Amino acid sequence: MRGTAKLPTKAQTGERPDAVSALRTSLAALAADLSIEVTPKEALRGAAGLGELPPRTRTFITRLPKGSFEETLAAAMRLRACGLNPVPHFTARTTADATTLARRLDRMVVEAGVEEILLVAGSNDRPEGPFASTIDILKCGVIESSGLRALNVAGHPEGHPQANEAELHRALDAKNEFAARTGMPVALVTQFFFDAAPVIAWEERIRVLGNKLPIDPGLHGVTGMTSLMKHALACGVGASVKVLAQRSGNLLQFAQIHAPDAMLGELAAAKAADASSMFRNVHMFPLGGFERTVAWANSLRQGRISVTPEGRVTVAA
Template sequence: MDNVIRMGGTPRIGASIEATPAQILDKVDLAGLFPVNTRVYITDLGSDDNDRLVRAARKLQDCGYVAVPHLAARRFESWSAFESRLKAFANEAGTTEALAIAGSPDRQMGPIAASIELLESGWFDRLGFTRIGVAGHPEGSPDIPTEALDLAIRQKNAFAKQTDAEIYLVTQFGFDADSFIAWAERITAAGNTLPIHLGVAGPAKIMTLLKYAAACGVGESLNFLKKRAGAVTALATGHSPESTVRPLEAYWAFNPSGPIRQMHVFPFGGLKRTSEWLYERGSWVSGVEGFADTQPIHAEA
Protein backbone atom coordinates (compact mmCIF):
# COMPACT_ATOMS: atom_id res chain seq x y z
CA MET A 1 0.00 0.00 0.00
CA ASP A 2 2.67 2.45 -1.08
CA ASN A 3 1.99 6.17 -1.40
CA VAL A 4 -1.23 6.02 0.64
CA ILE A 5 -1.91 7.53 4.07
CA ARG A 6 -5.00 7.72 6.24
CA MET A 7 -6.50 10.93 7.56
CA GLY A 8 -9.17 10.30 10.19
CA GLY A 9 -9.59 6.75 8.90
CA THR A 10 -10.08 7.89 5.30
CA PRO A 11 -7.56 6.59 2.76
CA ARG A 12 -5.82 9.25 0.71
CA ILE A 13 -3.89 8.41 -2.42
CA GLY A 14 -0.46 10.08 -2.44
CA ALA A 15 0.63 12.48 -5.16
CA SER A 16 3.41 13.52 -7.48
CA ILE A 17 3.32 16.77 -9.45
CA GLU A 18 4.39 18.37 -12.75
CA ALA A 19 6.40 21.59 -13.09
CA THR A 20 7.84 23.41 -16.08
CA PRO A 21 11.51 24.47 -16.22
CA ALA A 22 10.33 28.08 -15.97
CA GLN A 23 8.44 27.40 -12.75
CA ILE A 24 11.43 25.56 -11.31
CA LEU A 25 14.21 27.95 -12.32
CA ASP A 26 12.44 31.29 -12.19
CA LYS A 27 10.86 30.90 -8.73
CA VAL A 28 13.06 31.68 -5.73
CA ASP A 29 10.51 30.18 -3.33
CA LEU A 30 10.58 26.61 -4.60
CA ALA A 31 12.28 25.21 -1.49
CA GLY A 32 9.69 24.14 1.08
CA LEU A 33 6.77 24.32 -1.34
CA PHE A 34 6.36 20.51 -1.29
CA PRO A 35 7.30 17.86 1.28
CA VAL A 36 10.83 16.49 1.10
CA ASN A 37 11.20 13.62 -1.41
CA THR A 38 8.15 14.65 -3.44
CA ARG A 39 8.52 13.48 -7.02
CA VAL A 40 8.43 16.50 -9.33
CA TYR A 41 8.17 15.75 -13.04
CA ILE A 42 9.93 18.21 -15.34
CA THR A 43 7.72 18.97 -18.32
CA ASP A 44 9.60 19.09 -21.64
CA LEU A 45 7.81 21.55 -23.90
CA GLY A 46 10.46 21.26 -26.60
CA SER A 47 11.62 24.84 -26.05
CA ASP A 48 14.29 24.29 -23.37
CA ASP A 49 17.84 23.21 -24.14
CA ASN A 50 19.82 20.54 -22.28
CA ASP A 51 21.46 23.02 -19.94
CA ARG A 52 18.18 24.50 -18.76
CA LEU A 53 16.51 21.11 -18.28
CA VAL A 54 19.48 19.77 -16.34
CA ARG A 55 19.67 22.88 -14.18
CA ALA A 56 15.97 22.46 -13.38
CA ALA A 57 16.59 18.86 -12.32
CA ARG A 58 19.58 19.87 -10.22
CA LYS A 59 17.59 22.59 -8.45
CA LEU A 60 14.82 20.13 -7.59
CA GLN A 61 17.34 17.68 -6.18
CA ASP A 62 19.04 20.44 -4.17
CA CYS A 63 15.65 21.41 -2.71
CA GLY A 64 15.19 17.88 -1.43
CA TYR A 65 12.76 16.69 -4.10
CA VAL A 66 13.08 13.83 -6.56
CA ALA A 67 13.45 15.14 -10.11
CA VAL A 68 11.67 13.08 -12.78
CA PRO A 69 12.51 14.59 -16.18
CA HIS A 70 10.41 13.88 -19.26
CA LEU A 71 12.28 12.23 -22.14
CA ALA A 72 10.27 12.42 -25.37
CA ALA A 73 11.50 9.92 -27.97
CA ARG A 74 10.34 11.83 -31.06
CA ARG A 75 11.96 15.09 -29.94
CA PHE A 76 15.52 13.78 -30.18
CA GLU A 77 17.30 14.52 -33.45
CA SER A 78 19.66 11.57 -32.96
CA TRP A 79 20.51 8.73 -30.62
CA SER A 80 23.55 10.66 -29.47
CA ALA A 81 21.29 13.57 -28.48
CA PHE A 82 19.24 11.24 -26.27
CA GLU A 83 22.35 9.67 -24.73
CA SER A 84 23.89 13.07 -24.08
CA ARG A 85 20.81 14.39 -22.29
CA LEU A 86 20.35 11.25 -20.22
CA LYS A 87 24.02 11.28 -19.17
CA ALA A 88 23.71 14.93 -18.17
CA PHE A 89 20.65 14.20 -16.03
CA ALA A 90 22.46 11.31 -14.34
CA ASN A 91 25.94 12.80 -13.95
CA GLU A 92 25.28 16.52 -13.53
CA ALA A 93 21.88 16.56 -11.82
CA GLY A 94 22.11 13.24 -10.00
CA THR A 95 18.74 11.98 -11.23
CA THR A 96 17.87 8.29 -11.03
CA GLU A 97 14.26 8.54 -12.23
CA ALA A 98 12.66 9.58 -15.51
CA LEU A 99 9.45 9.54 -17.55
CA ALA A 100 9.91 8.00 -21.01
CA ILE A 101 7.23 9.08 -23.49
CA ALA A 102 6.84 9.07 -27.25
CA GLY A 103 5.96 12.70 -27.83
CA SER A 104 3.77 14.12 -30.58
CA PRO A 105 3.32 11.65 -33.49
CA ASP A 106 3.47 14.41 -36.12
CA ARG A 107 6.73 15.94 -34.84
CA GLN A 108 9.32 13.20 -35.04
CA MET A 109 12.67 14.97 -35.21
CA GLY A 110 14.96 11.98 -35.64
CA PRO A 111 15.25 8.19 -35.76
CA ILE A 112 13.44 7.37 -32.48
CA ALA A 113 9.72 6.75 -32.86
CA ALA A 114 8.59 5.26 -29.55
CA SER A 115 9.40 5.24 -25.85
CA ILE A 116 9.99 1.48 -25.88
CA GLU A 117 13.04 2.17 -28.06
CA LEU A 118 14.44 4.45 -25.35
CA LEU A 119 13.88 1.73 -22.75
CA GLU A 120 15.37 -1.05 -24.84
CA SER A 121 18.46 1.01 -25.68
CA GLY A 122 19.90 -0.04 -22.33
CA TRP A 123 21.00 3.47 -21.39
CA PHE A 124 18.72 3.78 -18.37
CA ASP A 125 20.19 0.61 -16.88
CA ARG A 126 23.77 1.56 -17.70
CA LEU A 127 23.38 4.93 -15.99
CA GLY A 128 21.74 3.51 -12.88
CA PHE A 129 18.17 4.72 -13.28
CA THR A 130 16.06 2.93 -10.68
CA ARG A 131 12.55 4.07 -11.56
CA ILE A 132 11.03 4.84 -14.98
CA GLY A 133 7.51 6.01 -15.73
CA VAL A 134 5.87 5.24 -19.07
CA ALA A 135 2.69 6.65 -20.60
CA GLY A 136 -0.85 5.37 -20.26
CA HIS A 137 -3.91 6.69 -22.12
CA PRO A 138 -7.24 6.09 -20.34
CA GLU A 139 -9.13 8.12 -22.95
CA GLY A 140 -7.15 6.79 -25.88
CA SER A 141 -5.35 9.10 -28.26
CA PRO A 142 -6.69 10.99 -31.30
CA ASP A 143 -3.53 10.02 -33.22
CA ILE A 144 -2.95 6.41 -32.13
CA PRO A 145 -5.32 3.41 -32.57
CA THR A 146 -6.39 1.58 -29.42
CA GLU A 147 -4.69 -1.58 -30.68
CA ALA A 148 -1.36 0.23 -30.88
CA LEU A 149 -1.77 1.63 -27.37
CA ASP A 150 -2.54 -1.84 -26.03
CA LEU A 151 0.51 -3.25 -27.81
CA ALA A 152 2.68 -0.56 -26.25
CA ILE A 153 1.48 -1.56 -22.77
CA ARG A 154 2.32 -5.20 -23.48
CA GLN A 155 5.78 -4.19 -24.68
CA LYS A 156 6.41 -2.13 -21.55
CA ASN A 157 5.30 -5.01 -19.34
CA ALA A 158 7.71 -7.30 -21.17
CA PHE A 159 10.54 -4.79 -20.73
CA ALA A 160 9.79 -4.52 -16.99
CA LYS A 161 10.80 -8.17 -16.65
CA GLN A 162 14.19 -7.47 -18.25
CA THR A 163 15.33 -4.49 -16.18
CA ASP A 164 16.29 -3.85 -12.58
CA ALA A 165 14.42 -0.53 -12.68
CA GLU A 166 10.85 -0.21 -11.42
CA ILE A 167 8.51 0.50 -14.35
CA TYR A 168 5.09 2.08 -13.83
CA LEU A 169 2.35 3.75 -15.89
CA VAL A 170 1.59 7.48 -15.65
CA THR A 171 -1.53 8.71 -17.43
CA GLN A 172 -2.68 11.91 -19.08
CA PHE A 173 -5.08 13.94 -16.95
CA GLY A 174 -8.82 13.41 -17.08
CA PHE A 175 -12.01 14.06 -15.11
CA ASP A 176 -14.14 10.93 -15.37
CA ALA A 177 -13.14 8.63 -12.49
CA ASP A 178 -15.38 5.83 -13.77
CA SER A 179 -13.61 5.73 -17.14
CA PHE A 180 -10.22 5.81 -15.37
CA ILE A 181 -11.20 2.82 -13.26
CA ALA A 182 -12.68 0.94 -16.22
CA TRP A 183 -9.47 1.47 -18.21
CA ALA A 184 -7.27 0.34 -15.30
CA GLU A 185 -9.36 -2.81 -14.88
CA ARG A 186 -9.41 -3.50 -18.63
CA ILE A 187 -5.64 -3.39 -19.07
CA THR A 188 -5.15 -5.36 -15.86
CA ALA A 189 -7.48 -8.09 -17.15
CA ALA A 190 -5.42 -8.07 -20.36
CA GLY A 191 -2.21 -8.77 -18.43
CA ASN A 192 -0.84 -5.42 -17.26
CA THR A 193 1.06 -5.71 -13.97
CA LEU A 194 2.59 -2.22 -13.92
CA PRO A 195 1.41 0.09 -11.10
CA ILE A 196 -0.79 2.91 -12.39
CA HIS A 197 -0.44 6.58 -11.45
CA LEU A 198 -3.55 8.40 -12.66
CA GLY A 199 -3.32 11.96 -13.98
CA VAL A 200 -5.52 14.52 -12.22
CA ALA A 201 -5.88 18.23 -12.94
CA GLY A 202 -5.40 20.33 -9.82
CA PRO A 203 -7.79 23.16 -8.90
CA ALA A 204 -8.04 25.70 -11.71
CA LYS A 205 -10.41 27.89 -13.66
CA ILE A 206 -12.69 26.07 -16.08
CA MET A 207 -11.45 28.12 -19.05
CA THR A 208 -7.83 27.28 -18.20
CA LEU A 209 -8.67 23.58 -18.13
CA LEU A 210 -10.56 23.86 -21.42
CA LYS A 211 -7.42 25.27 -23.03
CA TYR A 212 -5.18 22.49 -21.75
CA ALA A 213 -7.70 19.73 -22.49
CA ALA A 214 -7.94 20.89 -26.10
CA ALA A 215 -4.15 21.14 -26.44
CA CYS A 216 -3.58 17.68 -24.96
CA GLY A 217 -6.24 15.93 -27.04
CA VAL A 218 -8.21 14.48 -24.13
CA GLY A 219 -11.55 14.37 -25.92
CA GLU A 220 -13.83 12.96 -23.23
CA SER A 221 -12.44 15.40 -20.70
CA LEU A 222 -12.92 18.28 -23.11
CA ASN A 223 -16.59 17.34 -23.56
CA PHE A 224 -17.01 17.08 -19.79
CA LEU A 225 -15.54 20.54 -19.28
CA LYS A 226 -17.63 22.09 -22.05
CA LYS A 227 -20.76 20.93 -20.25
CA ARG A 228 -19.44 22.37 -17.00
CA ALA A 229 -18.51 25.63 -18.69
CA GLY A 230 -22.18 26.19 -19.47
CA ALA A 231 -22.89 26.77 -15.78
CA VAL A 232 -22.31 30.29 -14.48
CA THR A 233 -21.41 28.97 -11.02
CA ALA A 234 -18.74 26.69 -12.47
CA LEU A 235 -17.16 29.55 -14.37
CA ALA A 236 -17.16 31.64 -11.20
CA THR A 237 -15.79 29.06 -8.78
CA GLY A 238 -13.59 26.95 -11.07
CA HIS A 239 -13.19 23.20 -11.16
CA SER A 240 -12.65 21.15 -8.01
CA PRO A 241 -10.58 17.98 -8.48
CA GLU A 242 -12.54 16.30 -5.67
CA SER A 243 -15.19 15.01 -8.08
CA THR A 244 -12.42 12.97 -9.72
CA VAL A 245 -10.20 12.15 -6.77
CA ARG A 246 -12.78 11.03 -4.21
CA PRO A 247 -14.22 8.22 -6.39
CA LEU A 248 -10.67 7.03 -7.11
CA GLU A 249 -9.93 6.94 -3.39
CA ALA A 250 -13.18 5.09 -2.70
CA TYR A 251 -12.23 2.54 -5.35
CA TRP A 252 -8.79 2.11 -3.78
CA ALA A 253 -10.32 1.67 -0.31
CA PHE A 254 -12.29 -1.34 -1.57
CA ASN A 255 -9.46 -2.60 -3.77
CA PRO A 256 -6.16 -1.73 -2.03
CA SER A 257 -4.22 -4.41 -3.93
CA GLY A 258 -5.56 -3.23 -7.29
CA PRO A 259 -3.65 -1.49 -10.07
CA ILE A 260 -4.15 2.15 -8.99
CA ARG A 261 -1.26 3.29 -6.80
CA GLN A 262 -0.98 7.08 -6.92
CA MET A 263 -2.27 10.24 -8.52
CA HIS A 264 -0.10 12.48 -10.63
CA VAL A 265 -1.22 16.09 -10.46
CA PHE A 266 -1.11 18.64 -13.27
CA PRO A 267 -0.99 22.07 -11.53
CA PHE A 268 -2.86 24.13 -14.13
CA GLY A 269 -3.94 26.55 -11.41
CA GLY A 270 -0.35 27.11 -10.25
CA LEU A 271 2.12 25.22 -8.06
CA LYS A 272 1.28 27.05 -4.85
CA ARG A 273 -2.49 26.62 -5.16
CA THR A 274 -2.13 22.96 -6.08
CA SER A 275 0.31 22.23 -3.26
CA GLU A 276 -1.95 23.86 -0.69
CA TRP A 277 -4.93 21.82 -1.93
CA LEU A 278 -2.90 18.63 -1.50
CA TYR A 279 -1.82 19.66 2.00
CA GLU A 280 -5.38 20.53 2.99
CA ARG A 281 -6.82 17.21 1.85
CA GLY A 282 -3.91 15.16 3.26
CA SER A 283 -2.60 13.75 0.01
CA TRP A 284 0.98 14.95 0.10
CA VAL A 285 3.12 11.91 0.76
CA SER A 286 6.76 11.56 -0.20
CA GLY A 287 7.86 8.68 -2.36
CA VAL A 288 10.79 7.65 -0.15
CA GLU A 289 10.66 8.64 3.49
CA GLY A 290 6.95 9.08 4.18
CA PHE A 291 5.07 12.22 5.15
CA ALA A 292 7.18 15.29 5.77
CA ASP A 293 5.85 17.69 8.40
CA THR A 294 6.65 20.79 6.43
CA GLN A 295 3.87 23.30 5.77
CA PRO A 296 3.00 25.05 2.52
CA ILE A 297 4.66 28.41 2.16
CA HIS A 298 2.69 31.48 1.15
CA ALA A 299 4.47 32.76 -1.91
CA GLU A 300 3.63 33.00 -5.57
CA ALA A 301 4.50 29.97 -7.69
Protein backbone atom coordinates in the same frame (compact mmCIF):
# COMPACT_ATOMS: atom_id res chain seq x y z
CA MET B 1 -15.97 23.98 -6.21
CA ARG B 2 -15.93 20.77 -4.19
CA GLY B 3 -17.38 17.58 -5.62
CA THR B 4 -18.59 14.33 -4.20
CA ALA B 5 -17.52 10.75 -4.54
CA LYS B 6 -19.58 7.72 -3.66
CA LEU B 7 -18.28 5.09 -1.30
CA PRO B 8 -18.12 1.47 -2.48
CA THR B 9 -21.50 -0.24 -2.39
CA LYS B 10 -22.22 -2.95 0.15
CA ALA B 11 -21.81 -5.52 -2.61
CA GLN B 12 -18.41 -4.11 -3.48
CA THR B 13 -17.20 -3.95 0.11
CA GLY B 14 -18.55 -7.35 1.11
CA GLU B 15 -20.74 -5.73 3.77
CA ARG B 16 -17.68 -4.27 5.52
CA PRO B 17 -18.99 -2.13 8.38
CA ASP B 18 -16.36 0.58 8.19
CA ALA B 19 -16.37 1.72 4.58
CA VAL B 20 -15.42 5.27 5.57
CA SER B 21 -12.27 3.95 7.24
CA ALA B 22 -11.45 1.90 4.12
CA LEU B 23 -11.87 4.99 1.97
CA ARG B 24 -9.59 6.99 4.23
CA THR B 25 -6.98 4.25 3.98
CA SER B 26 -7.13 4.42 0.18
CA LEU B 27 -6.91 8.21 0.22
CA ALA B 28 -3.78 8.00 2.38
CA ALA B 29 -2.25 5.46 0.00
CA LEU B 30 -2.91 7.62 -3.06
CA ALA B 31 -1.30 10.58 -1.29
CA ALA B 32 1.71 8.73 0.16
CA ASP B 33 4.13 9.57 -2.67
CA LEU B 34 2.09 12.17 -4.50
CA SER B 35 3.92 13.80 -7.40
CA ILE B 36 3.47 17.14 -9.12
CA GLU B 37 4.25 18.76 -12.47
CA VAL B 38 6.27 21.97 -12.86
CA THR B 39 7.47 23.89 -15.90
CA PRO B 40 11.19 24.66 -16.26
CA LYS B 41 10.49 28.38 -15.81
CA GLU B 42 8.51 27.76 -12.61
CA ALA B 43 11.38 25.68 -11.24
CA LEU B 44 14.07 28.19 -12.20
CA ARG B 45 12.28 31.22 -10.83
CA GLY B 46 11.27 29.47 -7.61
CA ALA B 47 7.50 29.57 -8.14
CA ALA B 48 5.37 30.43 -5.11
CA GLY B 49 4.56 27.15 -3.37
CA LEU B 50 7.68 25.32 -4.52
CA GLY B 51 9.27 25.71 -1.10
CA GLU B 52 6.15 24.28 0.55
CA LEU B 53 6.57 20.86 -1.06
CA PRO B 54 7.82 18.17 1.35
CA PRO B 55 11.44 17.03 0.88
CA ARG B 56 11.96 14.40 -1.83
CA THR B 57 8.65 15.15 -3.54
CA ARG B 58 8.78 13.70 -7.05
CA THR B 59 8.59 16.85 -9.19
CA PHE B 60 8.10 16.23 -12.90
CA ILE B 61 9.61 18.81 -15.27
CA THR B 62 7.44 19.43 -18.31
CA ARG B 63 9.19 19.36 -21.68
CA LEU B 64 7.61 22.22 -23.59
CA PRO B 65 7.62 22.18 -27.43
CA LYS B 66 10.15 25.04 -27.63
CA GLY B 67 12.08 24.04 -24.52
CA SER B 68 15.70 22.92 -24.55
CA PHE B 69 17.59 20.15 -22.83
CA GLU B 70 19.86 22.68 -21.11
CA GLU B 71 16.84 24.47 -19.65
CA THR B 72 15.43 21.18 -18.37
CA LEU B 73 18.79 20.24 -16.86
CA ALA B 74 19.06 23.60 -15.11
CA ALA B 75 15.54 23.16 -13.73
CA ALA B 76 16.40 19.66 -12.48
CA MET B 77 19.51 20.98 -10.74
CA ARG B 78 17.47 23.75 -9.10
CA LEU B 79 14.86 21.29 -7.85
CA ARG B 80 17.54 18.97 -6.47
CA ALA B 81 19.12 21.93 -4.66
CA CYS B 82 15.70 22.60 -3.11
CA GLY B 83 15.65 19.07 -1.70
CA LEU B 84 13.12 17.76 -4.22
CA ASN B 85 13.33 14.71 -6.49
CA PRO B 86 13.41 16.01 -10.11
CA VAL B 87 11.76 13.84 -12.76
CA PRO B 88 12.45 15.36 -16.20
CA HIS B 89 10.42 14.50 -19.28
CA PHE B 90 12.27 12.86 -22.16
CA THR B 91 10.60 12.66 -25.57
CA ALA B 92 11.48 9.93 -28.04
CA ARG B 93 10.72 11.92 -31.19
CA THR B 94 13.01 14.81 -30.26
CA THR B 95 15.99 12.53 -29.54
CA ALA B 96 18.56 12.53 -32.33
CA ASP B 97 20.15 9.14 -31.59
CA ALA B 98 21.13 6.67 -28.87
CA THR B 99 24.43 8.42 -28.21
CA THR B 100 22.68 11.72 -27.56
CA LEU B 101 20.17 10.00 -25.28
CA ALA B 102 22.94 8.28 -23.28
CA ARG B 103 24.89 11.52 -22.92
CA ARG B 104 21.86 13.50 -21.76
CA LEU B 105 20.77 10.86 -19.27
CA ASP B 106 24.30 10.73 -17.87
CA ARG B 107 24.31 14.48 -17.34
CA MET B 108 20.92 14.33 -15.63
CA VAL B 109 22.06 11.57 -13.28
CA VAL B 110 25.51 13.01 -12.51
CA GLU B 111 24.82 16.77 -12.49
CA ALA B 112 21.26 16.88 -11.15
CA GLY B 113 20.99 13.64 -9.17
CA VAL B 114 18.07 12.48 -11.31
CA GLU B 115 16.82 9.03 -10.29
CA GLU B 116 13.86 8.64 -12.63
CA ILE B 117 12.40 10.18 -15.77
CA LEU B 118 9.09 10.30 -17.60
CA LEU B 119 9.55 8.86 -21.09
CA VAL B 120 6.92 9.79 -23.71
CA ALA B 121 6.76 9.62 -27.47
CA GLY B 122 6.32 13.37 -27.96
CA SER B 123 3.92 15.33 -30.12
CA ASN B 124 6.14 15.84 -33.17
CA ASP B 125 4.56 14.54 -36.38
CA ARG B 126 7.94 13.26 -37.54
CA PRO B 127 10.78 12.01 -35.32
CA GLU B 128 14.09 13.83 -35.45
CA GLY B 129 15.99 10.55 -35.27
CA PRO B 130 15.41 6.78 -35.13
CA PHE B 131 12.97 6.87 -32.20
CA ALA B 132 9.31 7.20 -33.15
CA SER B 133 7.96 5.81 -29.88
CA THR B 134 8.90 5.01 -26.30
CA ILE B 135 9.20 1.35 -27.34
CA ASP B 136 12.01 2.26 -29.75
CA ILE B 137 13.85 3.83 -26.81
CA LEU B 138 13.24 0.82 -24.57
CA LYS B 139 14.69 -1.49 -27.22
CA CYS B 140 17.96 0.41 -27.64
CA GLY B 141 19.47 -0.58 -24.28
CA VAL B 142 20.30 2.93 -23.05
CA ILE B 143 17.74 3.24 -20.24
CA GLU B 144 18.83 0.21 -18.24
CA SER B 145 22.50 1.24 -18.37
CA SER B 146 21.88 4.90 -17.57
CA GLY B 147 22.04 4.80 -13.78
CA LEU B 148 18.34 5.57 -13.43
CA ARG B 149 16.55 3.80 -10.59
CA ALA B 150 13.02 3.95 -12.00
CA LEU B 151 11.10 4.81 -15.16
CA ASN B 152 7.72 6.40 -15.79
CA VAL B 153 5.84 6.01 -19.06
CA ALA B 154 2.50 7.28 -20.31
CA GLY B 155 -0.81 5.53 -19.72
CA HIS B 156 -3.74 6.33 -22.02
CA PRO B 157 -7.14 5.75 -20.36
CA GLU B 158 -8.97 7.77 -23.02
CA GLY B 159 -7.02 6.55 -26.02
CA HIS B 160 -4.40 8.32 -28.11
CA PRO B 161 -4.90 10.39 -31.29
CA GLN B 162 -1.96 8.69 -33.03
CA ALA B 163 -2.55 5.07 -31.99
CA ASN B 164 -5.51 2.69 -32.00
CA GLU B 165 -6.44 0.42 -29.11
CA ALA B 166 -4.55 -2.59 -30.46
CA GLU B 167 -1.37 -0.51 -30.82
CA LEU B 168 -1.76 0.83 -27.29
CA HIS B 169 -2.12 -2.72 -25.93
CA ARG B 170 1.01 -3.84 -27.79
CA ALA B 171 2.90 -0.88 -26.36
CA LEU B 172 1.66 -1.69 -22.87
CA ASP B 173 2.80 -5.29 -23.27
CA ALA B 174 6.24 -4.05 -24.32
CA LYS B 175 6.48 -1.78 -21.27
CA ASN B 176 5.56 -4.68 -19.00
CA GLU B 177 8.14 -6.87 -20.75
CA PHE B 178 10.82 -4.20 -20.26
CA ALA B 179 10.09 -4.01 -16.53
CA ALA B 180 10.17 -7.81 -16.17
CA ARG B 181 13.36 -8.19 -18.24
CA THR B 182 15.39 -5.41 -16.64
CA GLY B 183 14.03 -5.44 -13.10
CA MET B 184 13.67 -1.66 -13.28
CA PRO B 185 10.55 -0.30 -11.56
CA VAL B 186 8.21 1.11 -14.24
CA ALA B 187 4.98 3.02 -13.61
CA LEU B 188 2.22 4.35 -15.85
CA VAL B 189 1.35 8.04 -15.45
CA THR B 190 -1.88 9.24 -17.02
CA GLN B 191 -2.89 12.61 -18.41
CA PHE B 192 -5.32 14.62 -16.26
CA PHE B 193 -9.01 13.93 -16.78
CA PHE B 194 -12.43 15.23 -15.76
CA ASP B 195 -14.36 11.99 -15.38
CA ALA B 196 -12.94 9.18 -13.23
CA ALA B 197 -15.23 6.42 -14.53
CA PRO B 198 -13.34 5.77 -17.82
CA VAL B 199 -10.03 5.76 -15.96
CA ILE B 200 -11.29 3.23 -13.40
CA ALA B 201 -12.69 1.04 -16.19
CA TRP B 202 -9.40 1.28 -18.09
CA GLU B 203 -7.39 0.21 -15.04
CA GLU B 204 -9.59 -2.86 -14.64
CA ARG B 205 -9.46 -3.67 -18.35
CA ILE B 206 -5.69 -3.56 -18.76
CA ARG B 207 -5.21 -5.50 -15.53
CA VAL B 208 -7.33 -8.31 -16.97
CA LEU B 209 -5.16 -8.16 -20.09
CA GLY B 210 -2.04 -8.68 -17.98
CA ASN B 211 -0.81 -5.24 -16.90
CA LYS B 212 1.34 -5.42 -13.78
CA LEU B 213 2.65 -1.86 -13.78
CA PRO B 214 1.42 0.49 -11.03
CA ILE B 215 -0.63 3.45 -12.23
CA ASP B 216 -0.34 7.06 -11.08
CA PRO B 217 -3.59 8.73 -12.22
CA GLY B 218 -3.24 12.39 -13.16
CA LEU B 219 -5.48 14.96 -11.47
CA HIS B 220 -5.92 18.56 -12.53
CA GLY B 221 -4.80 21.14 -10.03
CA VAL B 222 -6.77 23.76 -8.13
CA THR B 223 -7.46 26.32 -10.83
CA GLY B 224 -10.18 28.09 -12.78
CA MET B 225 -12.45 26.73 -15.48
CA THR B 226 -10.81 28.92 -18.13
CA SER B 227 -7.43 27.34 -17.43
CA LEU B 228 -8.91 23.85 -17.34
CA MET B 229 -10.56 24.30 -20.73
CA LYS B 230 -7.43 25.82 -22.29
CA HIS B 231 -5.15 23.02 -21.11
CA ALA B 232 -7.67 20.29 -21.92
CA LEU B 233 -7.89 21.45 -25.54
CA ALA B 234 -4.13 21.90 -25.83
CA CYS B 235 -3.38 18.45 -24.41
CA GLY B 236 -6.07 16.66 -26.37
CA VAL B 237 -7.68 15.15 -23.29
CA GLY B 238 -10.29 12.67 -24.48
CA ALA B 239 -13.92 11.89 -23.76
CA SER B 240 -14.01 13.43 -20.30
CA VAL B 241 -13.69 16.90 -21.88
CA LYS B 242 -17.41 16.55 -22.59
CA VAL B 243 -18.00 16.44 -18.85
CA LEU B 244 -15.98 19.63 -18.40
CA ALA B 245 -17.86 21.33 -21.23
CA GLN B 246 -21.16 20.52 -19.54
CA ARG B 247 -19.94 22.01 -16.28
CA SER B 248 -18.61 25.16 -17.96
CA GLY B 249 -22.04 25.98 -19.36
CA ASN B 250 -22.96 27.61 -16.07
CA LEU B 251 -21.47 31.12 -15.85
CA LEU B 252 -21.25 30.91 -12.06
CA GLN B 253 -19.29 27.67 -12.27
CA PHE B 254 -17.09 29.17 -14.97
CA ALA B 255 -15.95 31.85 -12.53
CA GLN B 256 -15.21 29.41 -9.69
CA ILE B 257 -11.95 27.78 -8.69
CA HIS B 258 -12.15 24.02 -9.14
CA ALA B 259 -10.43 21.28 -7.13
CA PRO B 260 -10.35 17.55 -8.01
CA ASP B 261 -11.91 16.31 -4.75
CA ALA B 262 -14.70 14.32 -6.43
CA MET B 263 -12.39 12.45 -8.81
CA LEU B 264 -9.92 11.77 -6.00
CA GLY B 265 -12.76 10.28 -3.97
CA GLU B 266 -13.90 8.09 -6.85
CA LEU B 267 -10.38 6.76 -7.39
CA ALA B 268 -10.02 6.05 -3.68
CA ALA B 269 -13.40 4.31 -3.61
CA ALA B 270 -12.36 2.09 -6.53
CA LYS B 271 -9.08 1.26 -4.79
CA ALA B 272 -10.89 0.49 -1.52
CA ALA B 273 -13.34 -1.79 -3.32
CA ASP B 274 -10.69 -3.84 -5.12
CA ALA B 275 -7.50 -4.95 -3.39
CA SER B 276 -5.98 -5.78 -6.80
CA SER B 277 -6.27 -2.21 -8.08
CA MET B 278 -3.04 -0.94 -9.64
CA PHE B 279 -3.69 2.69 -8.68
CA ARG B 280 -0.62 3.85 -6.73
CA ASN B 281 -0.23 7.61 -6.17
CA VAL B 282 -1.93 10.62 -7.71
CA HIS B 283 0.05 12.92 -9.98
CA MET B 284 -0.91 16.60 -9.96
CA PHE B 285 -1.06 18.92 -12.99
CA PRO B 286 -1.32 22.46 -11.53
CA LEU B 287 -2.41 24.04 -14.87
CA GLY B 288 -1.61 27.57 -13.78
CA GLY B 289 -2.62 27.12 -10.15
CA PHE B 290 0.69 25.91 -8.72
CA GLU B 291 0.54 27.53 -5.28
CA ARG B 292 -3.09 26.54 -4.66
CA THR B 293 -2.41 23.01 -5.91
CA VAL B 294 0.56 22.62 -3.54
CA ALA B 295 -1.60 23.76 -0.62
CA TRP B 296 -4.33 21.27 -1.61
CA ALA B 297 -1.79 18.46 -2.02
CA ASN B 298 -0.25 19.19 1.38
CA SER B 299 -3.70 19.07 3.00
CA LEU B 300 -4.27 15.70 1.35
CA ARG B 301 -0.91 14.34 2.49
CA GLN B 302 -1.53 15.55 6.02
CA GLY B 303 -4.91 13.82 6.14
CA ARG B 304 -6.89 17.05 6.45
CA ILE B 305 -9.85 15.47 4.71
CA SER B 306 -13.50 15.15 5.62
CA VAL B 307 -15.47 12.08 4.57
CA THR B 308 -19.19 12.00 5.21
CA PRO B 309 -21.11 8.75 5.85
CA GLU B 310 -22.54 9.18 2.33
CA GLY B 311 -19.03 9.18 0.89
CA ARG B 312 -18.48 12.86 0.13
CA VAL B 313 -14.77 13.63 0.13
CA THR B 314 -13.50 17.15 0.77
CA VAL B 315 -9.85 18.15 1.05
CA ALA B 316 -9.30 21.14 3.32
CA ALA B 317 -8.73 24.39 1.42
